[in-house]
Amino acid sequence: xxxxxxxxxxxxxxxxxxxxxxxxxxxxxxxxxxxxxxxxxxxxxxxxxxxxxxxxxxxxxxxxxxxxxxxxxxxxxxxxxxxxxxxxxxxxxxxxxxxxxxxxxxxxxxxxxxxxxxxxxxxxxxxxxxxxxxxxxxxxxxxxxxxxxxxxxxxxxxxxxxxxxxxxxxxxxxxxxxxxxxxxxxxxxxxxxxxxxxxxxxxxxxxxxxxxxxxxxxxxxxxxxxxxxxxxxxxxxxxxxxxxxxxxxxxxxxxxxxxxxxxxxxxxxxxxxxxxxxxxxxxxxxxxxxxxxxxxxxxxxxxxxxxxxxxxxxxxxxxxxxxxxxxxxxxxxx
Amino acid sequence: xxxxxxxxxxxxxxxxxxxxxxxxxxxxxxxxxxxxxxxxxxxxxxxxxxxxxxxxxxxxxxxxxxxxxxxxxxxxxxxxxxxxxxxxxxxxxxxxxxxxxxxxxxxxxxxxxxxxxxxxxxxxxxxxxxxxxxxxxxxxxxxxxxxxxxxxxxxxxxxxxxxxxxxxxxxxxxxxxxxxxxxxxxxxxxxxxxxxxxxxxxxxxxxxxxxxxxxxxxxxxxxxxxxxxxxxxxxxxxxxxxxxxxxxxxxxxxxxxxxxxxxxxxxxxxxxxxxxxxxxxxxxxxxxxxxxxxxxxxxxxxxxxxxxxxxxxxxxxxxxxxxxxxxxxxxxxxxxxxxxxxxxxxxxxxxxxxxxxxxxxxxxxxxxxxxxxxxxxxxxxxxxxxxxxxxxxxxxxxxxxxxxxxxxxxxxxxxxxxxxxxx
Numbered sequence: 001x002x003x004x005x006x007x008x009x010x011x012x013x014x015x016x017x018x019x020x021x022x023x024x025x026x027x028x029x030x031x032x033x034x035x036x037x038x039x040x041x042x043x044x045x046x047x048x049x050x051x052x053x054x055x056x057x058x059x060x061x062x063x064x065x066x067x068x069x070x071x072x073x074x075x076x077x078x079x080x081x082x083x084x085x086x087x088x089x090x091x092x093x094x095x096x097x098x099x100x101x102x103x104x105x106x107x108x109x110x111x112x113x114x115x116x117x118x119x120x121x122x123x124x125x126x127x128x129x130x131x132x133x134x135x136x137x138x139x140x141x142x143x144x145x146x147x148x149x150x151x152x153x154x155x156x157x158x159x160x161x162x163x164x165x166x167x168x169x170x171x172x173x174x175x176x177x178x179x180x181x182x183x184x185x186x187x188x189x190x191x192x193x194x195x196x197x198x199x200x201x202x203x204x205x206x207x208x209x210x211x212x213x214x215x216x217x218x219x220x221x222x223x224x225x226x227x228x229x230x231x232x233x234x235x236x237x238x239x240x241x242x243x244x245x246x247x248x249x250x251x252x253x254x255x256x257x258x259x260x261x262x263x264x265x266x267x268x269x270x271x272x273x274x275x276x277x278x279x280x281x282x283x284x285x286x287x288x289x290x291x292x293x294x295x296x297x298x299x300x301x302x303x304x305x306x307x308x309x310x311x312x313x314x315x316x317x318x319x320x321x322x323x324x325x326x327x328x329x330x331x332x333x334x
Numbered sequence: 335x336x337x338x339x340x341x342x343x344x345x346x347x348x349x350x351x352x353x354x355x356x357x358x359x360x361x362x363x364x365x366x367x368x369x370x371x372x373x374x375x376x377x378x379x380x381x382x383x384x385x386x387x388x389x390x391x392x393x394x395x396x397x398x399x400x401x402x403x404x405x406x407x408x409x410x411x412x413x414x415x416x417x418x419x420x421x422x423x424x425x426x427x428x429x430x431x432x433x434x435x436x437x438x439x440x441x442x443x444x445x446x447x448x449x450x451x452x453x454x455x456x457x458x459x460x461x462x463x464x465x466x467x468x469x470x471x472x473x474x475x476x477x478x479x480x481x482x483x484x485x486x487x488x489x490x491x492x493x494x495x496x497x498x499x500x501x502x503x504x505x506x507x508x509x510x511x512x513x514x515x516x517x518x519x520x521x522x523x524x525x526x527x528x529x530x531x532x533x534x535x536x537x538x539x540x541x542x543x544x545x546x547x548x549x550x551x552x553x554x555x556x557x558x559x560x561x562x563x564x565x566x567x568x569x570x571x572x573x574x575x576x577x578x579x580x581x582x583x584x585x586x587x588x589x590x591x592x593x594x595x596x597x598x599x600x601x602x603x604x605x606x607x608x609x610x611x612x613x614x615x616x617x618x619x620x621x622x623x624x625x626x627x628x629x630x631x632x633x634x635x636x637x638x639x640x641x642x643x644x645x646x647x648x649x650x651x652x653x654x655x656x657x658x659x660x661x662x663x664x665x666x667x668x669x670x671x672x673x674x675x676x677x678x679x680x681x682x683x684x685x686x687x688x689x690x691x692x693x694x695x696x697x698x699x700x701x702x703x704x705x706x707x708x709x710x711x712x713x714x715x716x717x718x719x720x721x722x723x724x725x726x727x728x729x730x731x732x733x734x735x736x737x738x739x740x741x742x743x744x745x746x747x748x749x750x751x752x753x754x755x756x757x
Contacts, residue, residue: 053757056602057601057602058598058601058602058756058757059757077604077606078604078606081602081603081604082604084602086599086602088595088598088599088602090594090595090598091594091595092594092595092596092598092599093594093596094344094348094594094596095594096348096351096352097347097348105340105344106599106603108337108340109337109340109341109600109603109604109605110603110604153599
């Protein structure tokens with residue numbers, strides 16, 4: 001399979017105001033194959049945007065390099081950039097111009113002109129379903145419509161590779177669904193390679209052929225979803241919300257010893273929400289088990305015997321959330 | 335190059351599509367140029383307090399010296415060059431000798447108000463009661479004599495009257511001596527008597543109140559150089575001020591472009607950083623030149639002088655706009671908010687412009703303020719505009735000012751390009 005993006009030892013450090021250095025990306029290695037959707041999944045601040053910015057030539061890496069279609073982004077940036085489209089997380093459009101004017105301007109920057117440009121703009125406006133609003137200023141659009149024009153601007157040069165940095169942030173479910181469908185369409189009908197960043201596990205699961213999980217500037221796991229879930233084994237995950245009673249370490253150890261099939265028990269005590277609100281998050285017990293549903297009655301019985309109130313129970317099949325939790329001890333949304 | 339022009343065109347379209355920007359670019363500068371132009375025109379025609387006049391004395395006699403003294407006394411605004419030149423070289427002689435040819439050229443270019451040449455043999459001609467011609471060169475209309483010609487005429491009239499008195503008295507004395515058969519006076523006594531009569535006649539005509547009193551402040555009808563038209567000051571002044579407002583305003587736009595990620599999107603396109611930066615610089619440079627053209631067009635409509643060297647005028651405008659564009663790019667990376675940018679634009683424009691003589695000529699402020707004023711690029715631009723517009727200067731006359739502005743632009747661009755934030 002042909003490699004479209006190859007990143008080796010990408011690092012990015014920034015200097016803080018106090019003179020100290022912060023390493024935002026710590027040596028990322030990445031291979032993205034032609035025609036696949038590759039998602040970088042991780043919580044906010046994991047280094048996804050910095051990684052994508054380095055691969056797209058927006059930010060110069062402190063160390064390492066990336067190639068796009070064999071062209072180095074640091075040594076042959078023009079050739080590399082001609083092969084890619086870019087859809088940033090922000091609405092990178094001129095709010096004072098109409099959708100059509102924005103697309104025409106960025107199209108001219110790719111060297112398009114005359115009828116060819118006009119045809120391409122027409123196609124993209126149809127593609128993102130904004131024909132009736134094409135001559136309206138961007139600052140009169142809803143969030144979802146802006147996102148669609150933002151996406152269209154990244155497709156002007158019909159690139160074989162497109163970067164999308166959290167393209168569904170802050171939009172309504174309907175617009176989100178439309179964008180996710182469009183991304184799949186780009187791969188399935190146009191054989192486009194997509195590098196997609198998200199902090200939403202559901203999006204990564206729905207879209208991705210392969211996923212790289214990022215945390216604290218590093219890729220901590222990479223592969224197909226099946227490969228990644230295998231890393232945590234064929235375990236189910238039981239999410240149990242408990243009352244305010246403290247689940248001590250002794251209890252979690254006893255559960256692991258006494259109940260067959262349990263591999264790990266994690267307890268997150270309640271945490272106050274805000275300083276003075278008086279409210280707190282519910283206590284949560286996460287139990288990893290080979291056969292979760294079979295072990296569930298015994299788990300409930302043990303907790304009940306220990307005087308722990310059970311408020312809700314959810315059994316989840318192995319997923320990327322579980323992988324992240326297993327690898328970092330934290331939930332993706334934490 | 336096509337990409338750069340497309341970005342410039344796009345940036346200008348966005349700028350001009352905002353009604354608020356049009357008010358700042360067109361309405362307010364035009365109104366202020368008109369108000370200040372008319373105000374300066376009303377305040378005594380805005381004329382300078384001194385009039386530069388070249389005077390070449392080829393006779394070097396007591397009588398020619400007397401004529402010069404009389405001319406000086408006739409109008410205290412006259413600076414007779416090179417005789418009355420000061421340490422600051424007000425006569426703009428630049429340590430070069432002043433001969434007739436050079437003086438004629440200076441009068442022709444408008445650098446001096448006039449040239450007066452006292453010919454050799456002037457004193458002898460007066461003594462012998464012969465006609466003598468004093469050459470007067472000026473660009474002023476002889477039918478509407480300016481203050482210099484009027485002063486010269488008055489002095490010559492007095493000198494001529496005194497000379498005539500002396501001649502008539504001499505003839506009378508000779509006829510009387512002959513008719514009455516009186517003994518002839520010795521030469522020394524005769525000359526002394528006649529000179530006393532000459533001095534007395536001159537004194538009487540000088541003490542006599544002049545029929546018309548000439549003052550520089552009343553020289554609105556004088557069409558020679560200087561700020562005879564208030565727009566000669568207000569157009570370059572308001573042009574410079576509003577170039578600062580318009581171009582420095584780019585700091586906020588550059589910050590906005592970074593925040594809305596349009597700058598980053600350009601970075602992701604197959605464009606080099608030099609192309610993007612060049613286009614952004616080009617956009618603000620073009621905007622600054624448009625601003626100058628608007629204000630100068632207003633000046634032109636109200637009879638402003640443009641001097642005789644349009645390329646030099648364009649070069650001064652371009653150097654100033656480039657300098658302010660460079661200042662914009664040097665400051666932009668340190669700006670944290672649009673409010674901060676707006677405050678800085680107001681602070682810089684409203685301090686550097688008056689300091690540099692955009693509101694009033696620097697000539698009228700104390701010398702130390704003139705020195706401080708030259709910390710502002712506006713002062714260098716205004717010096718050059720004055721040279722070209724008031725004194726009909728040539729390209730070489732404004733090269734020092736252009737060089738200073740371009741040097742400042744180079745330093746500021748070096749800082750700005752080095753610290754420019756693309757992300």
